[in-house]
Amino acid sequence: MSDRKEITLTINGKQVEGKDGDTVLEVCRANEIYVPTLCFLEGLSTVGSCRLCVVEIDGERRINPSCTYPARDGLVVKTHTPNLEKYRRLILELIFTERNHFCFFCAASGDCELQSQAYRYQMDHARYPYTFPALPTDTLNDFLVIDHNRCILCGRCVRVCGEVVGNHTLDFSRRGWRTLVVADLNQSLGQSSCISCGACQQACPTGAIFSKVSAYRGRPTESEVIQSLCSLCGVGCEIKVLVKNNNIVRIDGSQLTGPKGQLCDKGRFKQVYNETPRITKPLVRNKKGDLEPASWEDAWKLVADKINDYKGRQGAASIAGFVSSLCPTETLDAFAKLMRNNIGTSYVDTLDGSSYRALTKGISTSSQDGKGLAIESPLEAILDSDCVLVVGSNPLESHPVAGCYVLRARARHKAKLIVIDSRPNTFGFRADIYLRPKDGSEDTLFGALGGLVAKKAKSAEKQMRFSSLAKAAQATGLDKAAIQEAAAMLSSAKKPVVIYGEGILNTNNPKLVARLLDLAKVVSRDGLKVVSMKPRGNSRGAWELGIANQNGIAKAKPKLVYVLMSDDAFEMGDWVPQADQAEFLVVQASYSSPLTDCADVVLPSPIWAERKGKYVSLDGKVGHSQKVLEPPSGIKDDTEIISKLAKKL
């Protein structure tokens, strides 16, 4: 749209330039003419519901909202006549008297667009009778509260939920002054299809939708705002962290409607604070078998002595290291060097190394050999796609923002969605076709789909081992018609994208990845579009560094195991089996967990907010996270812990 025609308008007696297709408000903003708004939010559609942005336009009988009025050449506009200011004040008074806008106990006071407009228009009283309606408050969601008393019905939450998140949980019910924002068919938010991403809360101009974890923790005006990167899942969302007195007040998306500005429940809410007990001092197991606090020097010396001891008696191969790929590249690199160079063992792995092995072996045995992770597409390819095939993944659970990209493609241009997963997968209920093949029969299904698509396209993909429909139907237990329907959908797609995740990567079966990539190749018209949902924030960074051991360490049975898990959440599924068998276990972690409980030495590690570093997103983009909090005293950076230890070896 860069070749749009230039137009000239007269605003407040001044000639200003705009582009054909702009609204009057957009021309005003581009020319730094302030027009007050409430329902307008850049990047969303405009509805003109609040009427605060009204302007006078020559030739129009009435005043008009500038946010919906198309600009055209020669338009003469006035934005701040006494008449308009009178109406704006009147509108504010009507909004204030319509519901219960009492600021003194509101979580958003001091951070409220309605309040600041009221201050601007010196609204010290309302000339209309207050209606004092009895309105409900919905508090059942884990993170969000909807307080209808404070709602001005601007619809920013409704639009952001539908247009940006693509979930369309929120909408309006009823009409006129009885209108209420509701979730689904008037469910409470906690029981609705809401994914708790919090976009509505960030979009809300008042305190009508606020976050339970951030309410009353501090005001933005009292907080320092630090731009950083969410390092949880590899989507690489840009975050704005509000910090007051070394506490996180709130986490916002850097630009709600811009690229990488959308967040999920994990990034926005769960990271604000964590009540799991922190490890703040080095702990060493004493003679009685209990962990007791020790000095850094003693802890380092003990670990160094043990490493030297095992290395001397049993060789470096008796030592293995595991690192969480939530750590930034600098830490990963330091850990790998400690293991390889200082200790001399090749047994280094990431906690999600098995995903890596399935992925790389799969790619190398598919027809895409030789390019490694470079065959993958940017996440944004999902947004343009007209047919998304999701295999073994529920992106709304594991990578919610990527899941929202799928929803947005569906909401914006009715993209088709096919979900294939042998496990129960709630994402399937959002799909056009949800196929649940029997466990282990997925490759036959991929083969049958590939065969049907290739037959339709009359292409002769020789690399792929096609399966017959009958055989696939028998192996998978699926209806033939369903498989045919999915194949037809893939055949008619112009820009298909294949997404796969933990259901494929955790099977330790590279063949599945290979067959899926072959299917993707048959389906692709416009170049291969594949995205794999790597488990953690810096998985790709760790794998590119070569940290994930190609063969795994399962057979080696290491005697001394060093686990750098940092603030990774301990899950039984991630249990490092080698840790169980190790004679000596060193765990470097931020939080107390069953793994630290059975360690011989525990070293405290900073959490995400207390470190900075480089991250590589799941689609290979490099980003940097910033340090937003000072760690509790005594906690050192992971790289410092590693380098001090290395010096003692």
Added chain:
Amino acid sequence: MGKVKLATSWLDACAGCEMSLLDVDEFIIDLAQAVEFTRSPITDIKEFPEVDVGLITGAIGMDEQEEEAKELRAKCKILIVLGDCACFGGICAMRNAFPKEEVLRRAYIECESVKDGKIPSSPEIPVLLEKALPVNAVVKVDCFVPGCPPRAGDIKYALSELLQGRIPVLPSEMMRFD
């Protein structure tokens, strides 16, 4: 010129506004020189004389308060209201979402600290209005100073302006609703 006569009335409010008035520091001396406090919580005078300025804090929550506001309005030339309760209904208006009977039952019978409670019904005590209202819903108000409570500086600004013969409207940068 003689002293400006001031009468104050404390209606449905928590005393925060009065505390804020006392919080104006040394301005209270200038104020005392320029203003004669007639009826106020400080002087303990019960009746409203004819005054230049009437000052109300708090919302109108009971019939007695409604009468008092009307009486003061009749006896003052300029009426100024302080605080969110007087300007908008404020904290007192939080009960407006519930019927009056429910509010009384909750306070006098169901409240956790009450044993064998009953709703007072003596003809000697004021009757709760159906809804707590901002003062300008009952009488004409000339000047509003919102805030919960208004900052001492806001009160000082408003009174100084009044003493110099101007009816003030708080500038945007001074306005606070909390």
